[in-house]
Amino acid sequence: xxxxxxxxxxxxxxxxxxxxxxxxxxxxxxxxxxxxxxxxxxxxxxxxxxxxxxxxxxxxxxxxxxxxxxxxxxxxxxxxxxxxxxxxxxxxxxxxxxxxxxxxxxxxxxxxxxxxxxxxxxxxxxxxxxxxxxxxxxxxxxxxxxxxxxxxxxxxxxxxxxxxxxxxxxxxxxxxxxxxxxxxxxxxxxxxxxxxxxxxxxxxxxxxxxxxxxxxxxxxxxxxxxxxxxxxxxxxxxxxxxxxxxxxxxxxxxxxxxxxxxxxxxxxxxxxxxxxxxxxxxxxxxxxxxxxxxxxxxxxxxxxxxxxxxxxxxxxxxxxxxxxxxxxxxxxxxxxxxxxxxxxxxxxxxxxxxxxxxxxxxxxxxxxxxxxxxxx
Amino acid sequence: xxxxxxxxxxxxxxxxxxxxxxxxxxxxxxxxxxxxxxxxxxxxxxxxxxxxxxxxxxxxxxxxxxxxxxxxxxxxxxxxxxxxxxxxxxxxxxxxxxxxxxxxxxxxxxxxxxxxxxxxxxxxxxxxxxxxxxxxxxxxxxxxxxxxxxxxxxxxxxxxxxxxxxxxxxxxxxxxxxxxxxxxxxxxxxxxxxxxxxxxxxxxxxxxxxxxxxxxxxxxxxxxxxxxxxxxxxxxxxxxxxxxxxxxxxxxxxxxxxxxxxxxxxxxxxxxxxxxxxxxxxxxxxxxxxxxxxxxxxxxxxxxxxxxx
Ligand SMILES: Nc1ncnc2c1ncn2[C@@H]1O[C@H](COP(=O)(O)OP(=O)(O)OP(=O)(O)O)[C@@H](O)[C@H]1O
Ligand SMILES: [Mg+2]
Numbered sequence: 001x002x003x004x005x006x007x008x009x010x011x012x013x014x015x016x017x018x019x020x021x022x023x024x025x026x027x028x029x030x031x032x033x034x035x036x037x038x039x040x041x042x043x044x045x046x047x048x049x050x051x052x053x054x055x056x057x058x059x060x061x062x063x064x065x066x067x068x069x070x071x072x073x074x075x076x077x078x079x080x081x082x083x084x085x086x087x088x089x090x091x092x093x094x095x096x097x098x099x100x101x102x103x104x105x106x107x108x109x110x111x112x113x114x115x116x117x118x119x120x121x122x123x124x125x126x127x128x129x130x131x132x133x134x135x136x137x138x139x140x141x142x143x144x145x146x147x148x149x150x151x152x153x154x155x156x157x158x159x160x161x162x163x164x165x166x167x168x169x170x171x172x173x174x175x176x177x178x179x180x181x182x183x184x185x186x187x188x189x190x191x192x193x194x195x196x197x198x199x200x201x202x203x204x205x206x207x208x209x210x211x212x213x214x215x216x217x218x219x220x221x222x223x224x225x226x227x228x229x230x231x232x233x234x235x236x237x238x239x240x241x242x243x244x245x246x247x248x249x250x251x252x253x254x255x256x257x258x259x260x261x262x263x264x265x266x267x268x269x270x271x272x273x274x275x276x277x278x279x280x281x282x283x284x285x286x287x288x289x290x291x292x293x294x295x296x297x298x299x300x301x302x303x304x305x306x307x308x309x310x311x312x313x314x315x316x317x318x319x320x321x322x323x324x325x326x327x328x329x330x331x332x333x334x335x336x337x338x339x340x341x342x343x344x345x346x347x348x349x350x351x352x353x354x355x356x357x358x359x360x361x362x363x364x365x366x367x368x369x370x371x372x373x374x375x376x
Numbered sequence: 377x378x379x380x381x382x383x384x385x386x387x388x389x390x391x392x393x394x395x396x397x398x399x400x401x402x403x404x405x406x407x408x409x410x411x412x413x414x415x416x417x418x419x420x421x422x423x424x425x426x427x428x429x430x431x432x433x434x435x436x437x438x439x440x441x442x443x444x445x446x447x448x449x450x451x452x453x454x455x456x457x458x459x460x461x462x463x464x465x466x467x468x469x470x471x472x473x474x475x476x477x478x479x480x481x482x483x484x485x486x487x488x489x490x491x492x493x494x495x496x497x498x499x500x501x502x503x504x505x506x507x508x509x510x511x512x513x514x515x516x517x518x519x520x521x522x523x524x525x526x527x528x529x530x531x532x533x534x535x536x537x538x539x540x541x542x543x544x545x546x547x548x549x550x551x552x553x554x555x556x557x558x559x560x561x562x563x564x565x566x567x568x569x570x571x572x573x574x575x576x577x578x579x580x581x582x583x584x585x586x587x588x589x590x591x592x593x594x595x596x597x598x599x600x601x602x603x604x605x606x607x608x609x610x611x612x613x614x615x616x617x618x619x620x621x622x623x624x625x626x627x628x629x630x631x632x633x634x635x636x637x638x639x640x641x642x643x644x645x646x647x648x649x650x651x652x653x654x655x656x657x658x659x660x661x662x663x664x665x666x667x668x669x670x671x672x673x674x675x676x677x678x679x680x681x682x683x684x685x
Binding site for chain 2: 374375
């Protein structure tokens with residue numbers, strides 16, 4: 001069905017040589033993952049501090065003061081407004097000028113002293129979820145440490161309780177708070193999508209533009225042979241990119257790896273092939289290299305926006321989720337996050353693997369149907 | 377006559393509403409070298425592409441090497457070597473890598489040795505690791521010829537293989553073609569050069585997508601019913617324009633220190649000479665050349681009547 005191995009290897013070898021000789025493209029394939037990782041990774045993942053915070057304090061007591069002091073000292077919170085008017089603070093929060101909204105209800109100090117474990121509400125703007133994650137994660141510790149400091153002498157008995165105050169955290173605007181660990185594995189998918197689709201999308205158009213297609217077609221190579229021969233070298237390129245990203249994830253960003261490498265490898269391989277078949281399909285449709293690049297971006301943007309990389313998948317409207325389900329990146333994100341962060345197994349993620357396989361089948365079929373066998 | 381290598385009939389190909397090839401029949405016996413001639417845009421390349429299955433004919437059909445040109449394109453490709461008009465090997469591969477690519481696609485046995493032999497034959501063994509793109513025009517053509525003959529095809533389709541090649545290289549190229557032909561290969565070669573046409577067993581002349589005439593060179597010249605005169609003497613060159621204005625003179629051209637005029641009516645030509653040429657100019661009748669015949673044929677074919685898009 002896939003033609004003759006010698007002819008596949010003919011095309012494969014030719015592509016490998018041409019790829020090696022095209023230094024600029026080759027360098028780009030290696031540099032893009034590194035640059036993107038550094039930019040995205042650091043811009044999003046570094047533990048951001050001094051986040052603008054609005055405080056609604058309905059009472060002013062030494063205990064409240066020391067809580068606010070504790071927040072400030074932690075370095076995560078920069079209190080830009082302190083008020084007893086919820087409207088004012090809400091405005092700041094809604095406009096995005098404040099990332100956190102801290103509510104301290106009246107009677108807080110009194111109930112604390114009674115040992116009632118009063119509540120403090122911290123609302124986080126999670127529309128940029130990764131930005132706030134560390135500050136949120138530490139809020140409870142910060143508040144209670146500040147209080148413990150205060151609870152001495154006659155109040156020391158309160159320290160015996162697990163936590164003197166109950167810090168309630170609510171994420172607003174974005175219920176599925178993405179932690180920094182979500183970003184780096186996700187970037188792996190984004191990088192592979194962008195570079196691999198782009199590079200194969202010019203696979204055939206380059207032959208057309210250089211006038212070598214006529215020669216290729218005049219020789220007895222079957223469409224499947226050309227397609228497999230042309231995309232296989234890039235499976236190798238994809239593998240190198242994967243190794244770069246995974247090493248960076250491990251050593252630069254300390255992303256945990258809960259699952260098994262074999263499951264991930266299987267998912268990555270399917271995903272790489274899926275992207276290469278999309279690219280090859282584009283190259284059978286586009287007339288020029290420019291069109292091929294445009295089609296790549298046409299595919300890349302929804303992948304970036306609707307796959308759950310940028311915005312939490314479940315937070316999107318239904319129509320967007322439907323589009324997202326049709327994109328390989330969506331399924332790959334579930335696989336890579338599932339494997340790396342939750343230790344997901346092949347069985348648990350089988351639907352995602354099946355979706356990728358179905359996608360490859362569909363794209364490959366379109367490519368072979370679209371493949372020009374003549375110059376007509 | 378042996379079996380036909382190419383036997384096609386009624387080939388029509390349109391691009392948009394422009395008819396590029398308009399009902400071409402071609403029956404070419406095995407083992408011969410045929411020239412494919414015609415002015416620019418007359419449809420030579422398009423016809424060749426239909427024969428080897430690179431373009432699908434809109435109408436007509438036929439066989440190439442006994443295979444149906446519509447259904448068996450893959451079998452035709454296996455047994456045919458097609459050299460494109462524009463150099464279409466991979467300029468970013470070396471000479472050797474290009475040959476290796478071709479050898480693998482045709483699944484040649486003992487590939488390495490075959491490539492070595494081909495390089496040896498080309499005289500490119502020393503330069504085999506040079507990029508094909510860095511070769512001069514003449515060498516590119518030789519490389520292309522070697523590449524398309526490596527798989528021992530039965531039919532060679534060469535589309536203007538000697539365009540832009542110097543005379544010595546052209547001669548070598550043609551010696552090579554005759555050598556291949558003597559080994560039994562059938563060769564159809566398109567060209568704009570008259571001297572090359574005269575090295576063919578027969579020629580096919582195309583104009584505006586239609587087959588105008590075909591046959592051996594001398595037959596075509598005889599069939600044309602053309603007469604030519606050669607005029608020598610001082611100042612004959614200045615007479616060129618005057619002759620062109622005369623009725624009965626279809627063609628007037630100056631070369632080799634003489635003025636050549638030709639037309640289909642001997643009396644009219646002689647009258648024109650009496651009218652235009654001064655006494656010191658001497659005129660003698662000569663055998664018309666193939667070029668005269670072609671120009672005559674082109675004029676007869678008239679302006680391009682095919683639709684333009
Ligand atoms: N792919 C195409 N699309 C549109 N028109 C085409 C195409 N290929 C050829 N033509 C047109 O068909 C006509 C015949 O072209 P063709 O290339 O066969 O001529 P030719 O005899 O090979 O000319 P030349 O001697 O210049 O190579 C020309 O008018 C050309 O413009
Ligand atoms: Mg041509």
